[in-house]
Amino acid sequence: MSEVRSHERPVCEVCSKTGATVVDKYTRSPWPVVACNSCGFVYLGRVPDYEDLSVNLAWEKQAAEEKQRRKKNKLARFDALTRFRLKFGKLVDRARHTRAVPATGRVLEIGCGPSTRIPEGPTPYGIEISEALSKRAQPIFEGRGGAVYHEPATDGIERFEDNFFDSILMRSYLEHEAQPRLILERAFKRLKPGGKILLRSPNYNSANRFIRGSEWCGFRFPDHVNYFTPRSLKALAESVGYEFHWMNWMSLFDDNLIVELKKPQAAAA
Numbered sequence: 001m002s003e004v005r006s007h008e009r010p011v012c013e014v015c016s017k018t019g020a021t022v023v024d025k026y027t028r029s030p031w032p033v034v035a036c037n038s039c040g041f042v043y044l045g046r047v048p049d050y051e052d053l054s055v056n057l058a059w060e061k062q063a064a065e066e067k068q069r070r071k072k073n074k075l076a077r078f079d080a081l082t083r084f085r086l087k088f089g090k091l092v093d094r095a096r097h098t099r100a101v102p103a104t105g106r107v108l109e110i111g112c113g114p115s116t117r118i119p120e121g122p123t124p125y126g127i128e129i130s131e132a133l134s135k136r137a138q139p140i141f142e143g144r145g146g147a148v149y150h151e152p153a154t155d156g157i158e159r160f161e162d163n164f165f166d167s168i169l170m171r172s173y174l175e176h177e178a179q180p181r182l183i184l185e186r187a188f189k190r191l192k193p194g195g196k197i198l199l200r201s202p203n204y205n206s207a208n209r210f211i212r213g214s215e216w217c218g219f220r221f222p223d224h225v226n227y228f229t230p231r232s233l234k235a236l237a238e239s240v241g242y243e244f245h246w247m248n249w250m251s252l253f254d255d256n257l258i259v260e261l262k263k264p265q266a267a268a269a
């Protein structure tokens with residue numbers, strides 16, 4: 001891991017202020033978990049460069065390493081139960097998002113991985129930072145008249161015209177994005193008025209995080225770089241111009257935040 005190129009994040013992505021304090025109990029060297037001194041948002045203070053996310057630190061490798069690490073952990077049996085619960089939760093919330101995707105038009109999936117979660121109907125577009133995964137996804141998107149691009153999301157989204165998409169899927173993506181404000185701003189312009197982002201991201205305020213502490217499933221070093229709570233995600237989204245709607249309002253008991261961010265009907269690109 002020593003050859004990973006990384007950089008410090010200059011400001012808090014939620015309130016845009018400098019100044020943060022290291023949270024020692026969650027920090028795993030060399031990746032400091034910090035809390036913003038102004039708004040409390042928790043994030044990784046140092047993040048890998050995008051180039052390293054393309055191959056060296058690609059998600060599929062990270063996931064395999066994390067699995068090995070957890071296997072060795074004393075709490076492994078408890079963890080297996082948690083995973084079952086997570087899997088079940090995933091099915092329920094995936095159905096929620098699937099229902100919310102429009103039957104026609106154009107839908108973008110950011111961080112699509114090796115396939116797509118966009119249901120049949122609309123023309124699917126994808127952006128995937130891992131080279132290997134984007135190659136696997138390519139024939140699936142192209143077979144349905146769409147396309148997938150291997151790029152950092154903040155660059156890939158610039159390919160599209162303003163007011164282009166009916167809906168944008170961000171599932172298990174925003175927690176990886178070192179510039180969540182920038183991607184939400186760029187997505188806002190590409191959504192049609194009334195268009196929506198369907199978003200799922202780990203919930204830092206979940207009861208499970210308090211119980212499991214540093215072993216909580218939301219911690220992944222260094223690929224999870226944002227630790228949103230209901231409050232911080234809402235503050236970030238609203239400051240960009242979105243209307244914020246819950247899809248799982250009982251979120252205290254959920255390891256994930258499942259929300260809809262709507263570009264107001266009256267909004268200009």
Ligand SMILES: [Zn+2]
Pocket residue numbers: 012013014015016017036037038039040041
């Ligand atoms: Zn802040």
